[in-house]
Amino acid sequence: MKYTDLIFDLYGTLVDIHTEEDALVWEKTALYFGYYGAHYSPESLQQAFQSALKKREAKAGQSYECFPDIPFEEVMTELFLAAGVTENADSLGINAAQLFRISSTEYIRLYPHALEALAALRKRGYRLWLLSNAQKIFTAYELNHLGLGAQLDGIFLSSDYRCRKPDTRFYRALVEEKGLDISRCMMIGNDRETDIAGAKALGMGTVYMHTGLTPGHQAPAVPDAKAPHYEFEGDDWSRLLPWLLNILES
Numbered sequence: 001m002k003y004t005d006l007i008f009d010l011y012g013t014l015v016d017i018h019t020e021e022d023a024l025v026w027e028k029t030a031l032y033f034g035y036y037g038a039h040y041s042p043e044s045l046q047q048a049f050q051s052a053l054k055k056r057e058a059k060a061g062q063s064y065e066c067f068p069d070i071p072f073e074e075v076m077t078e079l080f081l082a083a084g085v086t087e088n089a090d091s092l093g094i095n096a097a098q099l100f101r102i103s104s105t106e107y108i109r110l111y112p113h114a115l116e117a118l119a120a121l122r123k124r125g126y127r128l129w130l131l132s133n134a135q136k137i138f139t140a141y142e143l144n145h146l147g148l149g150a151q152l153d154g155i156f157l158s159s160d161y162r163c164r165k166p167d168t169r170f171y172r173a174l175v176e177e178k179g180l181d182i183s184r185c186m187m188i189g190n191d192r193e194t195d196i197a198g199a200k201a202l203g204m205g206t207v208y209m210h211t212g213l214t215p216g217h218q219a220p221a222v223p224d225a226k227a228p229h230y231e232f233e234g235d236d237w238s239r240l241l242p243w244l245l246n247i248l249e250s
Helices: 023-035 042-060 072-082 089-104 114-123 136-146 168-178 192-202 237-249
Strands: 005-008 015-019 105-110 127-132 154-157 185-189 205-210 229-233
Touching: 005 168, 023 042, 023 089, 042 072, 072 089, 072 136, 089 105, 089 136, 105 136, 114 127, 114 237, 127 168, 136 154, 154 168, 168 192, 185 192, 192 205, 205 237, 229 237
Parallel strands: 005 127, 005 185, 127 154, 185 205, 205 229
Antiparallel strands: 015 105
């Protein structure tokens, strides 16, 4: 078969999620900080977080070829330290990050028949990889909750590599660590400007899924003979699987 390795985005491709980082979430997180002697108002905590994050991103650099990803828990730890809380600051930062995520998550669920589709693809001999712009401190646990980890041959999360799609360094981390042949890789994702753009830049085949989490107002993909591109409307993997297999095995 031409393709041996299928690389999946997570949110908007396999998983439907809705989060609201509203005032109530910051209020609950500020309360947690206060329990341990780090006294912030919800507003000052949000402002301090955003300021610390921007400083770290600026230090890492950001351009078309450099898209840094800063571990969320490191910023939370920094805010505990800034408030004079030094004991167990790392653990408190992790807990605060997870509390924030749980508090902001309205729902998280698999798209219809996603697990069954992954199992069917593995049975046919494809290797399945996850390459997601995601925070390990959240996503590793969400993968366990959803039962996805057992269907994947490897999980690559941007916070571990401190760069995110479409940064080609993130794709190369997977390719080089696992010894993949780029010409036999197919990237499947729901965002043309991240998932698809980065994969096409390396010459991978691409499948774009237009789902409810796809960002609006994205330019159509530009045809490229070196990197075949396909598009699918919807998120139901019972429909997508036979369509995808036809592409992969034709």
